[in-house]
Amino acid sequence: MPTATYPSFDDKAISQAIETAQRHSKALQAKAGGQQIGADNGELMVSAQCISLTVNNGQVCLNLPLGLGSVCLPVPPWVPSGATVSACLDICSVFGAPCGVKVTVSFNNIPIVQKGYGCC
Numbered sequence: 876m877p878t879a880t881y882p883s884f885d886d887k888a889i890s891q892a893i894e895t896a897q898r899h900s901k902a903l904q905a906k907a908g909g910q911q912i913g914a915d916n917g918e919l920m921v922s923a924q925c926i927s928l929t930v931n932n933g934q935v936c937l938n939l940p941l942g943l944g945s946v947c948l949p950v951p952p953w954v955p956s957g958a959t960v961s962a963c964l965d966i967c968s969v970f971g972a973p974c975g976v977k978v979t980v981s982f983n984n985i986p987i988v989q990k991g992y993g994c995c
Contacts, residue, residue, distance in 0.1 A: 886940075892922065896968035900919075900968070925961050935960060941973055943992050
């Protein structure tokens with residue numbers, strides 16, 4: 876369950892990313908016409924949203940969607956405490972079903988930490 880003290884991603888942005896993955900899955904299935912889909916394994920990662928976070932004691936903390944809870948991620952020591960970073964969320968899916976997330980934390984537009992949860 877999310878902790879109110881940590882920032883969260885917007886539910887609408889998450890829903891839209893999941894809908895995008897579901898559209899992709901339906902298009903694959905329609906193209907296959909009941910036959911084996913071929914080389915496509917149905918996996919898709921869709922960008923959902925980026926939010927701003929503040930570095931505190933060498934880490935950033937946030938709530939993850941899909942019931943994955945709250946996490947704190949370390950940042951390199953050269954990123955100062957109090958700095959603003961961007962955390963971007965990707966939704967991972969298999970044949971349109973969400974199965975995990977990937978978080979990318981960036982400082983000055985440079986990715987500094989990436990972490991996957993679930994199938995990502």
